[in-house]
Amino acid sequence: MKSAACDIDRRVLLSSLAVLPVLLGPLFPGLAQAQADALPSWNEGPTKSAILDFVARVTAQGGPGYVEPAQRIAVFDNDGTLWAEQPMYVQLAFVLDRVNALAPLNPSWKNKQPFKAVLDGDMRALAASGEQGLMQLVAITHAGMTSDEFAKVASDWLTTARHPRFKRPYTELVYQPMLELLTYLRANGFKTFIVSGGGVEFMRPWTEKVYGIPPEQVLGSSIKTRFQMRDGRPVIFRLPQINFIDDRAGKAMGINQQIGRRPIAAFGNSDGDLEMLQWTTMSGGVRLGLIVHHTDAEREFAYDRQAHFGKLDKALDAAALNKWTVADMKRDWKKVFPFQD
């Protein structure tokens, strides 16, 4: 298990070194051309070509599509775009595990919804508890502690939790082709951001190690906080109230609010990414919008219009309409996860 984590670290390291050609390129023409295939896990075909063509156009100095490096902002959804979101969002698995872990200290939960539903593994009853039920679970599992304490709880869980099908840490269920894409874009002067509906403080403890994306380039949903001094030390205390939902239109607004520039490339996989793709691509100029279509039940999962998590319906129609690139996982990806041959 450790070795896979080290593999990922090595990739991040290599991706950092890959920036050198950008910096030194002007001094050594031809250096960039000397790169080997930067996307080895992508099969040859229209999807890979669309990516390579886009990058070639926006980086061609003097060309009509040239974009200066500071404007090369690329935004990535996380769940279902960078890592697996089936059979349920990883953060929901975290919530359920935490409720179970805390149950012995809270005997009344056995007879009280939505906790009873979680303890019984009754997903139908859980769904019936609605938004109010979900907020009660968030309050118990995500709030009532400092941000440092939450980061530790989330990190500790990620080191021990295993995916029910693949029996591996969730941080290994990341898509090898997307890791290569992140590295490739950064090597070409892009700044890569995560823009996820997931909780921002749930992601930050591990995104740098796993994706090479530092905390300050991670946007996500958040709960409200309070600054306070505790025993002479300042802490950020997490409150059981929603602050911002970084999903659907929220993604476009969050990008405007926190990044303050319009991206030129956006990567998503569900209807939650529709507005982010619109905001990125429908402003003129050379733009790339790409949707990961989960078509591979054998190596990963196959789902789209009817999915409970990561429903891809309107955004799939919009892709056809707006000429976004659709990456067909089964057809376009030579490899899905780093650990698969």
Place this chain on the structure above:
Amino acid sequence: MKSAACDIDRRVLLSSLAVLPVLLGPLFPGLAQAQADALPSWNEGPTKSAILDFVARVTAQGGPGYVEPAQRIAVFDNDGTLWAEQPMYVQLAFVLDRVNALAPLNPSWKNKQPFKAVLDGDMRALAASGEQGLMQLVAITHAGMTSDEFAKVASDWLTTARHPRFKRPYTELVYQPMLELLTYLRANGFKTFIVSGGGVEFMRPWTEKVYGIPPEQVLGSSIKTRFQMRDGRPVIFRLPQINFIDDRAGKAMGINQQIGRRPIAAFGNSDGDLEMLQWTTMSGGVRLGLIVHHTDAEREFAYDRQAHFGKLDKALDAAALNKWTVADMKRDWKKVFPFQD
């Protein structure tokens, strides 16, 4: 006027090149030492020494205070820390100018507060209109348009508006020693952020050119927005409601929310920066907290505990208590503004 702006651009360019020693340092030991005085506008003395010592300690590989580059986050207040905030906040001058510019289209304003107060230049009546009055002005001047439109209005105003005393564009009323400090920190691997009570979209159009700080590293107050499609194009529309006030405790919470790492250096000048300084410095480790104390009525302005804008009272007491560095403008700065000899 153009030449001063070009000077600033040149500084930003030089600051980018100054990063090279950090990247190439391991290959060419001694390169860093070859740098000339990086803070020429700071007089020799305890303040300059505190800055230099801090940077030396956190960058000394193998030393007890070493901080890896990714963790070298430095946060700067804007008003009164990077540019002048007297005789009033620049953004307030913008609001007053905009109300005057829009008045001919709104004849009823002549008899209606808070507009009448603005048109009469009656600051006492304006203050009496309170928060509700201010929100009405914000609604008129900051909302009811798209983010792109607002960026243009703010940028256009900045090119024509002049400071009442110095008769220069506000973007020239930036502090030369602080520009040097920004450059110096970046040359030593720091990532520099603005964390301001000012409106984030009011700052972003010019911070990169003036300070070398890109939009995605600018945090500020914000109003709510709405994503919408207009004539087949997506826009972010600005609403007349406060979203977030990035001041006092809000600065610490905003840093946690958007940067997601605790800074190791913080620079401010007023009580609005107190919690940011606490959050940055009171967590153990080698940290730098610095307060710009406006003591120079001749070259700039002298104000602190009684000021209407940029009141420095509790934070000055806290500086003594917490051993933060206080930069005495008159004593420590050889030069205040770039245009002064």
